[in-house]
Amino acid sequence: MQGSPLQRYFQTFTPAAPLATFRLAFGLLVLASVVRFWAKGWIAELYLQPKFFFSYYGFEWVKPLGPYTYGLFVVCGLCALLVALGWWYRTAAVGLFVSFTYIELMDKSTYLNHYYFVSLVALLLMVLPAGRYFSLDARLSPGRWRSQVPRWTVDALRLLMGIVYFYAGLAKLNSDWLLQAMPLRIWLPAKNDLPVIGFLFSYPWVAYAFSWFGAFYDLTVPFFLLNGRTRPWAYATVVVFHVLTAVLFPIGMFPYVMMVAALIFFPAEAHERFLQWLRRGFRLSSGVPRPAEALVYGPRTRKLLLLGLGAFFLVQLLLPFRYLLYPRELFWTEEGYRFSWRVMLMEKMGQVQFKVVDGATGRARLVNNYEHLSVLQEKMMATQPDMMVQYAHYLRDYYARRGVTSPRVYADAYVSLNGRLGKEFIDPTVDLARESDDLRPKPWILPFDDEIIGL
Amino acid sequence: MLSCQKDSSSDSANPSTEPDRKALLTQWADSVVKPGYKNFNDKFSVLKAKTTAFTAAPTTATLVEARQAWQQAYVEWQKVEMFEFGPAETVSLRNHFNIYPTDVAGINRNIASGTYNFELATAIPQQGFPALDYLLNGVATDDAAIAQQFASSEKHRRYLTDVVNKMNETFGTVYSQWNGSYRDTFINNTGTDASSSLSRVINAYSLYFERFLRAGKIGIPAGTMTGNPLPEKIEAFYHKGTLPLQLATTAHTAVQQFFNGRTGRPSLRAYLDAVGAKDSRTNQNLSTLISDQLKASYQQLSTLGPDLYTTMRSRNADAVASYNEMQKAVRMIKVDMTSALSITVTYVDNDGD
Numbered sequence: 001m002q003g004s005p006l007q008r009y010f011q012t013f014t015p016a017a018p019l020a021t022f023r024l025a026f027g028l029l030v031l032a033s034v035v036r037f038w039a040k041g042w043i044a045e046l047y048l049q050p051k052f053f054f055s056y057y058g059f060e061w062v063k064p065l066g067p068y069t070y071g072l073f074v075v076c077g078l079c080a081l082l083v084a085l086g087w088w089y090r091t092a093a094v095g096l097f098v099s100f101t102y103i104e105l106m107d108k109s110t111y112l113n114h115y116y117f118v119s120l121v122a123l124l125l126m127v128l129p130a131g132r133y134f135s136l137d138a139r140l141s142p143g144r145w146r147s148q149v150p151r152w153t154v155d156a157l158r159l160l161m162g163i164v165y166f167y168a169g170l171a172k173l174n175s176d177w178l179l180q181a182m183p184l185r186i187w188l189p190a191k192n193d194l195p196v197i198g199f200l201f202s203y204p205w206v207a208y209a210f211s212w213f214g215a216f217y218d219l220t221v222p223f224f225l226l227n228g229r230t231r232p233w234a235y236a237t238v239v240v241f242h243v244l245t246a247v248l249f250p251i252g253m254f255p256y257v258m259m260v261a262a263l264i265f266f267p268a269e270a271h272e273r274f275l276q277w278l279r280r281g282f283r284l285s286s287g288v289p290r291p292a293e294a295l296v297y298g299p300r301t302r303k304l305l306l307l308g309l310g311a312f313f314l315v316q317l318l319l320p321f322r323y324l325l326y327p328r329e330l331f332w333t334e335e336g337y338r339f340s341w342r343v344m345l346m347e348k349m350g351q352v353q354f355k356v357v358d359g360a361t362g363r364a365r366l367v368n369n370y371e372h373l374s375v376l377q378e379k380m381m382a383t384q385p386d387m388m389v390q391y392a393h394y395l396r397d398y399y400a401r402r403g404v405t406s407p408r409v410y411a412d413a414y415v416s417l418n419g420r421l422g423k424e425f426i427d428p429t430v431d432l433a434r435e436s437d438d439l440r441p442k443p444w445i446l447p448f449d450d451e452i453i454g455l
Numbered sequence: 456m457l458s459c460q461k462d463s464s465s466d467s468a469n470p471s472t473e474p475d476r477k478a479l480l481t482q483w484a485d486s487v488v489k490p491g492y493k494n495f496n497d498k499f500s501v502l503k504a505k506t507t508a509f510t511a512a513p514t515t516a517t518l519v520e521a522r523q524a525w526q527q528a529y530v531e532w533q534k535v536e537m538f539e540f541g542p543a544e545t546v547s548l549r550n551h552f553n554i555y556p557t558d559v560a561g562i563n564r565n566i567a568s569g570t571y572n573f574e575l576a577t578a579i580p581q582q583g584f585p586a587l588d589y590l591l592n593g594v595a596t597d598d599a600a601i602a603q604q605f606a607s608s609e610k611h612r613r614y615l616t617d618v619v620n621k622m623n624e625t626f627g628t629v630y631s632q633w634n635g636s637y638r639d640t641f642i643n644n645t646g647t648d649a650s651s652s653l654s655r656v657i658n659a660y661s662l663y664f665e666r667f668l669r670a671g672k673i674g675i676p677a678g679t680m681t682g683n684p685l686p687e688k689i690e691a692f693y694h695k696g697t698l699p700l701q702l703a704t705t706a707h708t709a710v711q712q713f714f715n716g717r718t719g720r721p722s723l724r725a726y727l728d729a730v731g732a733k734d735s736r737t738n739q740n741l742s743t744l745i746s747d748q749l750k751a752s753y754q755q756l757s758t759l760g761p762d763l764y765t766t767m768r769s770r771n772a773d774a775v776a777s778y779n780e781m782q783k784a785v786r787m788i789k790v791d792m793t794s795a796l797s798i799t800v801t802y803v804d805n806d807g808d
Contacts, residue, residue: 042803112804180735189474189730190647190797202473204731250648252804349794351786366680376801414786421734421744422790450736 010306012151013294015268016133017275019154020086023130025260027084030096030118033253034077043073046110050374052394053107054387057439062105069106075099083125086135090126097122108387109380113343114254117164121261123312124160127305128153129295134275148294150302156309157264160316162222164258167320167341169218174454176331177215181207182418183347184214191248217241225265238262249344326441331417332448334384335441350382350415350425354392356399359406367395383415385426385445392432409433420450474729475721480642480652482721487713489638491535492630498528499626506587506619510612513605515598522591526698529584529691533706537663537713540655541641542632549667550579551625556688557585559593566614573621585690586618593693647798654798661789664710669781672703673756676767677774684774686767699763700756707756707781711749714788723792732795741795745787752780 037043047053047064055062065072076099082092101119104110129149131137138145176182181204188201188210200206217237224234242255263271278284297305323336330337331346354367369378372394381387392409399407408431416422423446426432430444505524509517532552539549551573558580565571565581573582580586594611595601605611644652670680671690678684691698716722724742732741755777759766767774793800 040802046803110803182735185731186795186797192474193476193645199473202729250799250802250804254804347794347797349790351790364682376803379800414790416790416794419733419735419795421736421739421741422786 010150010152013148014151014154015272016129016147016149016295017268017271018264018266019128019130019132019149019157020134021271021274022157022261022264023086023089023125024084024134025263026121026125027080027082027096029253029257029260030080030100030122031077031084033118034073034080036253038070038073043069045374046376047106050107050377051372052377052391054109054377054381054390056105056108057386057437059105062102064106072099072103076103083130086131086137087140089131089135089137093122093125093131097126107377108338109374109377111338111380112252112254113341114251114257116339117257117261120160120316121157124156124309127308128156132295134278145290145293146295147290147292150295150297152306152309154264156313157261158222158226159313161261161264162226163313163316164341165218165222168343169215169220170455171320171340171342171345172211172215172218174452176418176452176454177211177345178454180418181211183345184210186347186419187249194247222265225262228267231265235262235265245344251344254343328441328445329448329450329452331452332415333442333445334386346418348383348415348417349379350413350422352382352388352411352413352426354395355410355412356395356404357408357410358404359408361405372398382413383425385442386437388413388426389432389435389437389442392435393437396433407433417448418452423449472725472729474726476645476647476653476726477642479721479723479726480645482716483656484633484638484641486717486720488535488538489633491538492633495528495531495535496626496630498524498531499623502528503619503623506615510605510616513602513612515602518591518598518602518605522694525584525587525591526694529698530701530705532584533702534709536667536706537660537709539663540652540659542629542637544655544659546625546628548625548629550583552583552622553585553667553690554579554583555585555588555671555690556692557581557589559589562586562589562614566608566610569610569613571617573617582618582621587615588691588693590615590618591693647796649799649802651798653796654800657793657796657798658800660710660713661785661793664781664788665785668703668706668710669778669785672699672706673759673774673781674778676763677771677778679775679778684767684771686764689763689767692764695762695764697761700760700766703759703763704753704757707749707753711746711753714749715746727792727795730795732792741787741791745784745792748780748784748787752777752784755780 047069048066053063075095079092079095079099082088083096097119100115100122104115104119129146132144132146132149172178185204185207188207190201192198192201194201221234221238224230225238227234239259242259245251246255320340320342323330323340326333326335328335331348352369354369355364356367357364369381373381373391381391388411392411395409396407410428410430411426411432412428413425414422415425425446427444427446432444435442435444502521502524505517505521509521511517536549536553543549561577561581565578571578571581590611591601595604605615641652644650647653674680676684676686676688689699690702714723716724724746727742727745728740733739734741734744755773759770759774759777799805
């Protein structure tokens with residue numbers, strides 16, 4: 001062993017147990033998510049009933065598959081189970097990433113940061129050696145068994161977790177969050193009927209305390225989790241924090257995903273003890289004790305993996321800052337808002353009335369959004385300009401088919417953000433049928449007329 | 456720590472009280488909805504009695520009395536139509552009471568055939584107050600002819616009776632549930648999720664204001680949706696005169712009263728003050744902004760008299776202006792108020808928009 005500390009770091013090995021428990025827990029959690037999603041009837045409600053879907057820029061070809069969409073969820077759940085078991089691990093991880101990401105790309109009105117997180121973890125699991133230990137693969141072909149893996153393979157997951165928390169914390173460093181306690185000042189009083197602690201939420205100082213603690217927590221918890229002495233306390237706050245958010249907000253599986261994923265910060269011995277406990281519980285034979293065996297990549301594979309991970313993390317570090325390329329207030333225009341760990345950050349609500357004008361006769365008609373969109377879609381579209389253009393294009397084509405000559409589509413939108421009285425959101429004289437939905441700034445979004453200072 | 460609530464209130468809208476949803480729901484149940492339904496029930500009983508008298512002996516005199524009872528019940532209905540949540544939502548009360556323009560051809564077919572099912576979707580515009588409007592005001596050219604029509608046609612008498620009976624039956628279900636166990640169910644569902652009482656009420660309230668008051672009474676007949684005035688689509692079209700505007704202003708006043716409540720009692724207005732809802736750009740109380748806009752909207756609406764039907768044609772711009780004033784209030788209720796109340800409209804997960 002020689003070279004710089006960094007080179008030495010990349011030569012270090014660590015037990016494979018953390019990857020194995022992470023794989024197991026993550027797979028089961030995604031499986032539970034799929035079952036829950038199905039049981040709530042959301043597959044039909046979100047992907048079968050709507051007449052129109054909001055696709056992502058560049059992924060317009062990703063559409064729900066009609067009744068086969070159920071099949072897609074079956075594939076996703078099955079892959080999640082196989083990942084958990086470590087059976088056909090590599091194939092299952094690829095299948096999980098592809099099916100889950102496809103589902104998320106079908107309609108951006110269902111965008112959730114934690115779905116994005118699940119996609120990213122699945123992407124990492126495709127290349128990380130999480131199927132080499134405590135897996136069916138290793139049991140069925142013992143030649144594949146490895147008890148030690150390069151340390152960076154475990155740290156990659158820790159780094160992703162750290163980015164999620166830290167960037168979520170950075171996003172809270174703005175005047176609305178810290179100085180106005182917005183949006184918690186709106187959200188907390190709505191929960192003041194909770195038993196025991198509910199009465200506290202009527203007081204504005206509690207919203208301030210939650211805001212400041214939330215920002216501090218997000219910014220620091222990855223570091224406290226890394227440090228052995230602070231880790232047990234840090235993990236206890238992870239549990240308390242996420243249980244509290246689960247009770248307070250309708251954020252579904254997110255708190256559980258984070259609680260489970262944060263276990264990756266615990267040392268290998270803890271994971272090994274947990275696996276021993278599982279072996280006993282399920283009466284799995286540990287087999288003949290084998291000497292530790294490390295997974296050593298060939299130089300080319302290793303280089304490729306490290307370069308790939310480097311590129312992945314570079315994108316992760318930069319992508320949340322792409323909003324700096326846009327001239328105006330991020331929360332208002334939402335240009336560069338998604339995929340940036342901006343979680344529970346805004347109370348934004350809107351109403352938009354579309355008008356379709358016949359290009360030949362000038363005859364105008366107003367559109368009833370509920371005839372075309374689901375409640376969720378309409379709610380999401382009403383505050384997000386990119387979705388308004390997409391919907392305007394749909395309306396243009398819809399009315400063209402019904403005999404309107406070169407339809408022009410105008411939006412009269414009204415949006416309220418973090419307690420500011422609503423105001424006109426879109427230039428009502430701009431024909432959105434002729435505007436394109438791309439990554440350039442959208443000049444037809446009207447000014448915010450206020451300032452939110454911060455990141 | 457708790458003692459600092461007093462001084463920290465300096466930056467919230469002098470919260471006279473804490474936001475208390477149970478008190479608000481109790482106020483609505485016991486002092487708004489139930490008394491509202493009681494008053495309507497009284498007026499509706501008179502309507503039932505007078506139409507019975509009319510069908511028993513159709514004369515000009517009994518017709519005028521039945522019509523008067525219809526008019527008074529119709530006005531009273533405007534004060535309760537917005538309560539389309541809970542039992543009223545379950546039975547689709549509005550569909551049985553006030554969907555117009557009424558389907559005259561359908562009504563005449565029903566009268567001729569003598570077979571009809573008021574639960575069918577196609578039968579929605581063939582019943583309720585709008586059907587009675589046609590039957591009592593529009594089946595013939597004058598009162599004598601109308602009375603004569605009913606005197607000579609058993610089928611007409613039967614249809615009128617059936618329409619009133621259907622209304623009686625549907626409303627009766629709703630009324631008895633509010634006087635029964637639903638009241639407790641309602642006041643104890645104190646959350647803010649999509650199935651909570653507050654969410655259901657606000658949803659019904661803003662939907663009513665937007666679709667049935669703003670669009671139904673003014674927007675559609677004024678032609679704001681299509682660009683052409685359609686005055687024949689006004690409420691109480693066969694009666695005309697001052698009644699259509701009276702219905703609209705009564706409905707608008709009910710919407711305002713529901714928001715403002717009574718001084719010192721729980722109301723939407725007091726609740727918004729209790730959560731400290733303010734426009735952070737100007738620091739004005741949201742409750743005042745909404746209340747003022749509702750006033751402005753009422754003011755504009757009340758200029759459309761005396762005869763709304765004529766106004767829709769002769770002063771269409773005024774009708775459109777009234778629609779626009781209402782639209783401003785609708786937005787404040789649908790967007791600003793709903794946001795400040797932090798109620799959710801769907802059951803699907805979200806992580807904050």
